[in-house]
Structure formats: structure tokens, C-alpha cells
Amino acid sequence: MDEGQGLHVVIIGAGIGGLASALALAKHGIHRIDVYEVASNLGFVGAGIQLAPNMVRILQRLGCWEPIAREATELKIASIRQSSDDKELSRVDFAHIEERYGTPHMLYNACKEEKAISFHFNSSCTIKSWEPRPVYTVTPLDGAPYDGHADVVLAADGIKSSVRSRILKELDVDAEITxxxxxxxxxxxxxxxxxxxxxxxxxxxxxxxxxxxxxxxxxxxxxxxxxxxxxxxxxxxxxxxxxxxxxxxxxxxxxxxxxxxxxxxxxxxxxxxxxxxxxxxxxxxxxxHSPLPTWVGGCVALVGDACHPTLPHLAQGAAQAIEDAGVLAVVLSMLPNQSPSSINKALKIYEFLRKERAETLVDLAAASGRALHLGEGAEREQRDKQFAALVRLKKGPNPDKYLDAEVQEMIMGTDVMKIAQDEMRRALEVGID
Ligand SMILES: Cc1cc2nc3c(=O)[nH]c(=O)nc-3n(C[C@H](O)[C@H](O)[C@H](O)COP(=O)(O)OP(=O)(O)OC[C@H]3O[C@@H](n4cnc5c(N)ncnc54)[C@H](O)[C@@H]3O)c2cc1C
CATH class of the missing domain: 3.30.9.30 (D-Amino Acid Oxidase; Chain A, domain 2)
Incomplete structure (x- = not known):
């Protein structure tokens, strides 16, 4: 057994990022995972979500794709239309799966099958300190606060992440909410x-x-x-x-x-x-929010919207949280020992592999929003010519980045877990501690 599998991992937040992390870690053999969630249960959010192939690939590996696929709808065409008169500006073949927002529940059901994972609802959790090993504080809804020790804490506590603020404060840096x-x-x-x-x-x-x-x-x-x-x-x-x-x-x-x-x-x-x-x-x-200087403090790492909230125009926010989870499971499970310095290095590899990619998508989503929302004028005419050229030529840049062939290839064609495995093997050859 790799030593990483003996780690005690605490996860703060049971959104898509926290649940996917718990499941991915358990599937990679890590056998003590505590998930703290402030809410009393997983509330149902009344909305659909687009499951891009990069997310599907990881969900398949985690063994929870089948129940999601049964209820999903496969879409094959995207039609871009002028809002005022419904005139079609562009039409593109593409492959996405759309589903009712059931992913958290399917992930939760899959987590419940794993003995390694314990859930603690009605429990707010935050970081107290992280040197040399993380100490976290749990505040139950109906009880007195208590502290606990873990080898690793993953903060998947969403856009308003308190752990993010804590890490940045400690490092004396700022990242503005925009x-x-x-x-x-x-x-x-x-x-x-x-x-x-x-x-x-x-x-x-x-x-x-x-x-x-x-x-x-x-x-x-x-x-x-x-x-x-x-x-x-x-x-x-x-x-x-x-x-x-x-x-x-x-x-x-x-x-x-x-x-x-x-x-x-x-x-x-x-x-x-x-x-x-x-x-x-x-x-x-x-x-x-503006890009963070780091996602990692000691043996604590940020996950999902806590470190890369993304405008929905690219349909990648949840997908990127799931990519985080897949990479974390690979790097932590492959650790040769449980020393804080080795754990920190593995988390830094996670950050190295994930930060630039996730932040590129944050920027692309914002750029796509700007292009879609143009008012009358030369820029909009240019954009609409590009849309029309796509229909005629069946190729070329798409102002809607969510449908752009090159962007899709970059997003969907990258197997982040495979890359993480290769990177971790290289690091282990050189020596990680
Ligand atoms: C309009 C819209 C459309 C979208 N469409 C898509 C799409 O089509 N495809 C896609 O991939 N993504 C989409 N997204 C993005 C996606 O929904 C988010 O990126 C994703 O849900 C983030 O998951 P998360 O787990 O990081 O954060 P969250 O879902 O915010 O989860 C954080 C969890 O942490 C808990 N928590 C917070 N603080 C604490 C604490 N101190 N202690 C314990 N628990 C705590 C919260 O209660 C919550 O359960 C969309 C988003 C929006 C707004």
C-alpha cells in the first residue's frame, strides 16, 4: 500500500467539489475521510447543468456515471440566435450531456457506499492552524465547538470560502471578490x-x-x-x-x-x-474573484469555487471542481510517506497542474460573456460575421468560446488525472521529501 492511502483527510463542504474529492480519494484507497457540511442535508437546487466530456470521463472512473446518464439528455446541436427576432446567427454540431442538477445526489449516493467516508452535517468547519499539521475547528449546530487534527484538509467551501480568507491572511496577500x-x-x-x-x-x-x-x-x-x-x-x-x-x-x-x-x-x-x-x-x-497567489497553505488546499469561481458561460465550474478532485486523489494516494513536507509537495503539484488551466477557463468564460453581450456597432458586426462564417465553412473561431472547436479540444481532450499520475511519478523518481 502507498503510504498516502493511510492519510486522514478532512474535507470542508459537501458541494460537487467536496463530494467528488471524497469519492475520488476513497476510490484511490485513502481510508479515513471526514466530510463536514454546514447545511443539514444536500438541498436540491432546481436547475439543469451541462456535463462536459472532461467531467464525464472522471465520473466514469469514479463509478457514478451510470445513474446520472440514465436521466440525462444528449444534445447534438447548438443554435445561436439573435435575441430580438429569433434569427439564427450560427449553428454548430457539438456533444454535451445535459441533466437535471442531480450530480451532487449521485455523488453523495456513491460516497455513502464507501466505508472510508464519514459525513458530518449541521457542522461548520474551518481551519485553526496548519503548522506542522492542520488543526481544524468544528462548530456543530447544536453543540460546543471542538478541534481535530488531520494530515490534510481540503477546503471545498465554495465561493465564500472562509479557509481561502484564512490562508490569504496568513500569507498577508489579498484576492478581491469581483x-x-x-x-x-x-x-x-x-x-x-x-x-x-x-x-x-x-x-x-x-x-x-x-x-x-x-x-x-x-x-x-x-x-x-x-x-x-x-x-x-x-x-x-x-x-x-x-x-x-x-x-x-x-x-x-x-x-x-x-x-x-x-x-x-x-x-x-x-x-x-x-x-x-x-x-x-x-x-x-x-x-x-481575481486569481489567487496560491491554492495551498501547508497541508491545506482549496478546491472548486473556493479557488476558481467561473462564470457559467463556459459550463465548466463544476467540471473544474471534479478535475481538482481527480488530481488530488492521484497525487495524495501516491505519496511515499506522510510527512507534512511531502504532503505539501504533493499539494503543490496539484496546484501546479490545476491552477493555470482553471484560471484560463475563468478568463475564457468572462471573454465569452463579453462577446455574447455586445451592443450595436462594429464589434458586434464582426462577431456576427464570424458566426455566419462558421455555418458556411464549418470551421473557424467561434465567438461563443463554449462552442469553439479549439477551446473544446483544449478542455475536453485533456486527461488531467493521467497527467497527474505522470507528473507524480516524475516527482517520485527525483524524490519528493
Ligand atoms: C447559473 C449557473 C449555471 C451553472 N452551470 C454550470 C454547468 O452547466 N456546468 C458546470 O460544470 N458548472 C456550472 N455551474 C457552476 C457550478 O454550479 C459550480 O462551479 C459548482 O457547483 C461549485 O461546487 P463547489 O463544491 O466548489 O462549491 P459549492 O457548490 O458552493 O459547495 C460548497 C459547500 O460548502 C459548504 N460550506 C461552506 N462553508 C462551510 C463551512 N465553513 N463548513 C462546512 N461547510 C461549508 C456549503 O454549504 C456548500 O454545500 C453553474 C453555476 C451557476 C451559478
């Missing part, structure tokens, strides 16, 4: 709600993801859950957002404000938004 100025409505319409509208039903029956783009805003929509639900997500200026968003950056939005935000969009979009029942509008504030 106000993207955007928020998103996430909506799911059932087949029954759409039944009287042939145009909407056609969209629900299609294998197509449709993006309606306009100045400063867009709507993206696709069928999910075996085409029983039409999933809609928007991006728009957050002028209506409540002054103090919740811990998860979500709020109950107003239907009137939502309709107002998209009042100059084509009739089919307006009809879809109109179907949302009053009181069921959920708005997400979209936040990013």
Missing part, C-alpha cells in the same frame, strides 16, 4: 406547462441547446431529464438583485423584474418566461 455585475435566473418548465405551445414543444423535443443573445444579456435553454423538462438559464445585469444576497448568492427574484429584463427578447422567450409561476423565480448573483 462584482461581475451579472446575475442569472434559473428556470425549469415541465412538458405539461409547455403543452399548448407548438413552438416551445419543438424546442423541448429537439436535441438542441439554444442561446438567444442580446446586448448585456442572454438566455440559454435546453431539454433535460429525458426531455421531460426544459431548462432555462439567463445572464443579465443584476440591477434588480437584493442588496444582501444569501450565503449561496441566491435570492427569490421578482417575476415582474425578470420579464422587464427580457422585454425586448423575441416572443418565444417572453412566453417561456411568462410560464414561470409567481414566487418561483430564483436569481443567482454571479461572482468571481
Amino acid at each position: 462584482d461581475s455585475g451579472q446575475s442569472a435566473y434559473r428556470i425549469m418548465l415541465t412538458r405539461a406547462q409547455m403543452a399548448n405551445d407548438p413552438e416551445m414543444l419543438e424546442l423541448l423535443e429537439s436535441d438542441q441547446v439554444t442561446r438567444w443573445i442580446g446586448e448585456q444579456r442572454h438566455v440559454i435553454a435546453y431539454p433535460i431529464s429525458n426531455k421531460t423538462i426544459y431548462n432555462i438559464s439567463t445572464a443579465h445585469p443584476d440591477i434588480h438583485f437584493a442588496a444582501a444576497p444569501s450565503a449561496t448568492y441566491t435570492t427569490r427574484g421578482s417575476k415582474e423584474d425578470m420579464l422587464d429584463s427580457f422585454k425586448d427578447f423575441c416572443p418565444v422567450v417572453q412566453r417561456m418566461l411568462n410560464l414561470v409561476p409567481d414566487g418561483e423565480v430564483c436569481e443567482w448573483k454571479l461572482r468571481v
